[in-house]
Amino acid sequence: MTFPRIPAMGLLALSAVLLAAAASAGCSSDKKGTSPAAGGSTVDAIAKERGLTPEDVKHAVQQFVPPGKRDEYVMFSSGGQSGQVFVYGVPSMRLLKSIAVFTPEPWQGYGYGADAGAAVLKGGNPAIPANTDLTWGDTHHPALSETNGDYDGRWLYINDRANGRMAMVDLRDFTTKQIVAVPNIQTSHGGMFVTPNSEYVHISSTFPEPWPPGSYADVKEYQAKYRSASAWLKVDPATGRIDLSKSFEIELPPYNQDLADAGKLVSDGWGFIGSFNSEMATGGDSEGGVPLEAGASKNNFDYLHLINWKKAAEVVKAGKAPMQNGVPVISMKTAVQEGLLYLIPEPKSPHGADVDPSGRYIVVGGKLDPHVTIFDFNKIQTAIQNKDFEKSDPFGIPVLKFDSVVAGQVEVGAGPLHTQFDGQGHGYTSLFLASAVAKFTLGPDVVKNGEKPFTLVQTIPVHYNIGHLAVTEGDTAHPDAKYLVALDKWSIDRFQPVGPLHPQNLQLIDLGGGKGPMDLVADMPVGNGEPHYAEIMKASKLKPLVVYPPGTNPGTMQPDPNAIKFGQERVVRTGSNVEIWMTAQRSHFTPDILRVKQGDHVKIHITNIEQTEDATHGFAIADYNIQASLEPGSTTNFEFTADKSGSYNFYCTEFCSALHLEMAGWLLVEPSGSATIGQ
Ligand code: CUK
Numbered sequence: 092m093t094f095p096r097i098p099a100m101g102l103l104a105l106s107a108v109l110l111a112a113a114a115s116a117g118c119s120s121d122k123k124g125t126s127p128a129a130g131g132s133t134v135d136a137i138a139k140e141r142g143l144t145p146e147d148v149k150h151a152v153q154q155f156v157p158p159g160k161r162d163e164y165v166m167f168s169s170g171g172q173s174g175q176v177f178v179y180g181v182p183s184m185r186l187l188k189s190i191a192v193f194t195p196e197p198w199q200g201y202g203y204g205a206d207a208g209a210a211v212l213k214g215g216n217p218a219i220p221a222n223t224d225l226t227w228g229d230t231h232h233p234a235l236s237e238t239n240g241d242y243d244g245r246w247l248y249i250n251d252r253a254n255g256r257m258a259m260v261d262l263r264d265f266t267t268k269q270i271v272a273v274p275n276i277q278t279s280h281g282g283m284f285v286t287p288n289s290e291y292v293h294i295s296s297t298f299p300e301p302w303p304p305g306s307y308a309d310v311k312e313y314q315a316k317y318r319s320a321s322a323w324l325k326v327d328p329a330t331g332r333i334d335l336s337k338s339f340e341i342e343l344p345p346y347n348q349d350l351a352d353a354g355k356l357v358s359d360g361w362g363f364i365g366s367f368n369s370e371m372a373t374g375g376d377s378e379g380g381v382p383l384e385a386g387a388s389k390n391n392f393d394y395l396h397l398i399n400w401k402k403a404a405e406v407v408k409a410g411k412a413p414m415q416n417g418v419p420v421i422s423m424k425t426a427v428q429e430g431l432l433y434l435i436p437e438p439k440s441p442h443g444a445d446v447d448p449s450g451r452y453i454v455v456g457g458k459l460d461p462h463v464t465i466f467d468f469n470k471i472q473t474a475i476q477n478k479d480f481e482k483s484d485p486f487g488i489p490v491l492k493f494d495s496v497v498a499g500q501v502e503v504g505a506g507p508l509h510t511q512f513d514g515q516g517h518g519y520t521s522l523f524l525a526s527a528v529a530k531f532t533l534g535p536d537v538v539k540n541g542e543k544p545f546t547l548v549q550t551i552p553v554h555y556n557i558g559h560l561a562v563t564e565g566d567t568a569h570p571d572a573k574y575l576v577a578l579d580k581w582s583i584d585r586f587q588p589v590g591p592l593h594p595q596n597l598q599l600i601d602l603g604g605g606k607g608p609m610d611l612v613a614d615m616p617v618g619n620g621e622p623h624y625a626e627i628m629k630a631s632k633l634k635p636l637v638v639y640p641p642g643t644n645p646g647t648m649q650p651d652p653n654a655i656k657f658g659q660e661r662v663v664r665t666g667s668n669v670e671i672w673m674t675a676q677r678s679h680f681t682p683d684i685l686r687v688k689q690g691d692h693v694k695i696h697i698t699n700i701e702q703t704e705d706a707t708h709g710f711a712i713a714d715y716n717i718q719a720s721l722e723p724g725s726t727t728n729f730e731f732t733a734d735k736s737g738s739y740n741f742y743c744t745e746f747c748s749a750l751h752l753e754m755a756g757w758l759l760v761e762p763s764g765s766a767t768i769g770q
């Protein structure tokens with residue numbers, strides 16, 4: 092296989108093209124007072140000196156976003172074991188923010204004393220098992236909120252692979268507002284999507300657990316006693332928060348439910364969940380069994396689960412779903428009786444399950460099969476109506492006939508995982524084993540420009556071991572065929588070595604509007620947790636706050652009852668409780684001396700009374716493990732017991748002004764037994 096390259100072009104000819112393009116893009120005002128090229132040199136001279144080919148220069152220009160200009164797209168990437176979400180500009184691939192989600196993060200003061208982050212983290216502790224205090228998570232699959240099947244720029248959801256939790260991030264301030272421990276789900280992986288009008292966020296279990304959760308059963312009783320769940324978490328349409336009281340779940344067989352996607356347009360109202368291990372293998376390699384990986388790869392087919400969630404919501408409304416650990420759960424039996432759960436055989440240890448922009452095609456990649464298999468939703472509906480079943484699975488769930496619902500298969504290469512779409516009739520599938528991205532055509536009703544349906548168009552190598560890929564606006568009904576980012580698990584030899592723990596590699600690929608060949612533009616090392624999946628949204632859809640309205644509590648996004656204005660600062664002592672209302676502005680805290688007694692319970696409410704963009708302060712107290720970020724307009728609350736006597740410096744941790752170092756004060760904790768502090 093050969094890969095297209097841009098035609099060799101003289102450096103001079105190329106730079107002439109680039110300069111002409113720059114001039115026509117209206118750069119004339121920038122020319123005043125500047126030399127024709129950096130450092131008095133020319134593009135050609137720089138390229139020559141640095142050993143860049145014309146192709147390199149072209150790619151640099153494709154990626155370049157000039158100083159002061161903004162990226163066209165924003166990418167939300169999971170941060171894996173860091174428990175965070177990383178936000179990048181695309182195409183520049185510049186890091187804009189790390190959003191603290193499941194893990195304490197000191198810059199944002201998340202989990203270091205202030206109420207908002209602490210409450211969010213605490214709210215995510217599961218009820219079962221009791222007394223669980225989680226301070227890390229494995230962020231996996233981000234899903235942006237949608238309106239009519241398009242990203243709407245309001246909220247972001249992301250699941251915790253390690254602990255079966257779901258987090259909600261408000262895109263007004265890019266902070267985590269809520270973590271929900273999803274009942275009846277111990278671990279979740281890829282069963283993550285938002286329905287086309289953000290009615291529900293979906294997550295399903297990856298590893299089944301004894302049913303009902305909280306009970307005990309040996310894995311020897313796996314088939315009889317273990318179950319999975321498909322959780323439909325209701326989104327409050329005003330706040331984006333998850334409302335567990337209006338959510339529901341569906342009991343599923345103990346297969347490993349994996350990647351999932353929401354139907355849209357023709358298939359709106361349905362969800363599709365792939366699975367592996369229909370063998371129900373449980374490992375036990377040191378107990379005379381076979382390793383899980385071998386046991387789970389025996390069958391030629393596993394099952395794609397089809398769920399009619401609109402019908403499921405009606406079944407719950409009709410009272411046919413008994414409560415289990417705080418949510419109504421539709422049993423498998425009821426789900427089958429009500430005709431809301433079906434299975435489709437999908438080839439050999441499938442991974443991705445992705446719905447195309449038209450909603451008609453569901454593309455499945457089989458890790459151990461060089462094909463992608465494309466199912467047709469119209470055929471699925473006909474097969475369901477005609478009861479065109481080949482059998483039931485061991486739990487009585489009808490299995491549709493593969494041949495009745497498949498639209499086509501395309502041989503794309505070794506190890507197909509995930510598929511994205513460009514809205515131009517193409518799918519792009521990541522090939523883990525081949526370290527490549529394959530571009531192919533979808534069905535006859537969506538191909539364009541006379542292309543042949545279900546045909547491989549191009550393959551491009553990536554570096555290396557690609558997992559997910561993300562196309563601009565890729566999970567919507569209207570993807571932009573502009574860029575694709577390959578999320579590569581290994582980088583091996585691409586970067587300066589930094590020890591045995593290598594960076595991951597995100598690679599920017601230009602899609603040429605879907606018409607041109609894919610073109611690898613840039614590498615970006617990610618020196619942090621593994622980026623599992625990303626979604627890329629047009630930046631113009633975001634309407635973030637630049638400052639909070641005065642006195643806002645970032646946790647609630649409402650006015651904080653303890654917000655104050657300048658001049659309202661005070662200290663109130665009631666017995667051994669000391670409550671302090673403080674303001675912060677450049678470059679002082681008021682009050683700047685806090686007098687308490689050892690053992691006092693201290694509450695501090697700090698309002699940053701500034702409304703100047705970027706005038707953030709911080710607040711940290713030595714030896715008390717307290718650190719907060721005080722963004723302009725915000726009110727932040729702390730509560731702690733002053734159990735250590737002494738004089739403790741507190742200071743502003745954000746370099747806010749010329750006199751930032753002077754923005755400091757003292758917490759004086761008088762040893763107990765002393766009587767100098769009056770009532
Ligand atoms: S999964 Cu498919 S490669 Cu965790 Cu989304 Cu990573």
Ligand code: CUA
Binds near residue numbers: 707744754
């Ligand atoms: Cu306020 Cu530094």
